[in-house]
Amino acid sequence: MxxxxxxxxxxxxxxxxxxxxxxxxxxxxxxxxxxxxxxxxxxxxxxxxLTLDFLMKLPEDMDAGGGIGPVLFNSFYILFLSLVISIPIGVGAGIYMAEYAPQNKFTEVLRICVESLSSVPSIVFGMLGLAIFAEYFQIGLTILGGAVSLAFLNLPMLARVTEEAVRAVPNDVKNASYALGMTKFQCIRTVVLPMALQGIITGICLVAGRAFGESAVILLTAGLSTSGEMWDFNLFSPGETLAVHLWYVQSEAIVEDAAQIADRSAAVLVIIVLLLNLLFRIPLWINNRKLKR
Known part of the structure; x- marks a missing residue:
């Protein structure tokens, strides 16, 4: 050449x-x-x-000037309950699949099943929650049913993201920790998890934002109404959330200011999702500072 x-x-x-x-x-x-x-x-x-009165006031079915107080509270309450259920199980399952599970055909089939569940439409999990809580246990449409169904929805994605984040940690770092006399659990707790924290937090951000804005699952498992109280911690109360309320106001409400309520609710929904992502990034900033030291 x-x-x-x-x-x-x-x-x-x-x-x-x-x-x-x-x-x-x-x-x-x-x-x-x-x-x-x-x-x-x-x-x-x-x-x-957008005003504070709108954020705290009860919704109105007939008269103009209603707010989003109970549905906004239900959104945070159901999100918190679903994360309490899904984070320990999902992160633990991801760590098991990456560090403890043997490499055989059963594990590969299980991994494929988890990936397949991650792409299942949310309404399917809503139907599952409806069958379990409303039909089998006969407790109706409740906050508990919505939270558990959302946890079912988020578990596959959280487990898969955690597994990939843990697998991305270099083997040389793990071998170095074993050479210092660490046990496997000590290595995972002090070495693997801090290095995989960014990927795990990213997965939690994804499932938290998805759960907060989910409507199909909540509509089928928590209902289209609230108890009428602003701060209702009863797990067996109906649990309409902000996303479901936004859909209802935009499509079926007959109040005069339905369009304005929908616009304000959408703005609140977007702002809260952005704030949730910033909130979950705080542990990453703290962890990066520790690693730099």
Whole structure:
């Protein structure tokens, strides 16, 4: 191969590299603009009319001027209960699959099943929760049923993300900890989990945002109403959430200001999802500071 041919190939590679770089930058800018446009559209309509009275007031079925107090509380309550159930089980299952499970056909089949469950439509889990709590246990549409059904929905994704995060930790680091005399549990607790924390927190952020904005599961398991109280901790009360209330107001409500309530509810939903992501990032910032030290 002559020097001229090599030079032409090198120039062609540099041109392709610049074109690819420009294309990726353009795609990134396009996605960013799309997100900013969505946020501007949703928040621009809802934020001007957003008040503390709207956040604390009870919803109205007939008269204008209703709020979202109980449904907003139910959203946080059900989210908290579902995370309390799903995080220990999902993270534990991911650690088991990555560190303890033997490499055989049964494990591979189990991993495929978990991946398949991650892509199952949420309404299927809603039907499962309806069959278990409303039909089998005869407790009706309740906060408990909605929380457990959301935990079922989030478990496969959380387990799979945790497994991949733990597997991404280099084996050299694990072997070094074993050489220092650590047991397997000590290695996982002091070495593996801190290094895999970013991936695990990312998975928790995904399932938390999905759970807070979920409507199909809640509609089938927690119902389309509240107890009428602002702070109702009873697990057997109906548990309409903000996402379900937004759907109801936008599609079936007959109050005069239904469109305004829907715009404000959508703005609140977006803001809370963004705040949840920031909240779950705090442990990552603390962990990164410890690793830098």
């Amino acid at each position: 002559t020097d001229m041919t090599r030079s032409r190939k090198m120039q062609r590679s540099l041109v392709y590299n610049k074109l690819a770089t420009g294309a990726f930058y353009g795609l990134g800018a396009l996605v960013l603009l799309l997100i900013l446009w969505l946020l501007f559209t949703i928040l621009g309509k809802g934020l001007p009319g």
